[in-house]
Amino acid sequence: MLQSFIIILREGFESFLLVAVIFSYLRKSGRRQLASAVYSGIGVALAISGALGYLLFKMQTGQADAVEKYFGAGVAGFLGNEALREAVLGVVAIVLVASLVIHMWRHGASMKTRMEERLGEVSSKRSGWAAYLGIFLFTALMICREGMETALMLLQVRSPRLVWGALLGLLATISLAWAWAQFGHLINVKRFFQVTGIFLLLFLVQVAIYTFHEFSETGLLPNSEALHAATEKFSPEGLYGQWFSVVMVAVCGLWLVAAWAIDRLRVQPTPRAGIIANN
16 A cells, blocks of 8 residues: 555656646746647546556456457467566566666756756747647657556555555645645655655565566576575565565655755854854
């Protein structure tokens, strides 16, 4: 439940900020007439993301008829092995999501500038339809990326309360978006993305353990039986795996406290600076 809550909260708020930057650029550049392209891009991106999530769900649950319909009998047979299917999807999720989280962490501060530069390239010095298409495609691709990331991560959540966590995450996203619109200066967006990024990377560590566990179950690894038994306790339902969520929250909490303390120390004037100011 906690994992799905954080996933929806982070990805939803990130999508909100992306759309906010696009609308802000259109307003500042005097291109408000292209707002409909943004709405169309969002709609298409949500439809594609929903379809992708549905297809991945069918693949994960082994519904061979749906898989065969879209990919053919060969792929359906390959994915008929539940352990192998879980392992392959886990690898895809780890590589894609980890790279996107790290990229966001490294370049998040310059995201607004980079987006505005790209928006200028796709919309300036073009005819009306070309500019419309450029904004539409840019919006659709950006939101689709978030949707794909969300779908892959939610498929890795092993909890019967996944839906409740997702719904609470959606509610929290709406609340956070409203708070940003009303009191944006009070929200430390940098810290929000950093701490949620840490949580997701730790979650991917759990996914990596589970993926390794599933690969060992397929018998593809040397000493698969021994490896499968050794990693059983670290799986989501295992003795240690059940405590992994508590560890993730504790690490993120400690990181936030340390970051807050460092920020406080940075803003406090040094004693020497205070003496000079008094003189």
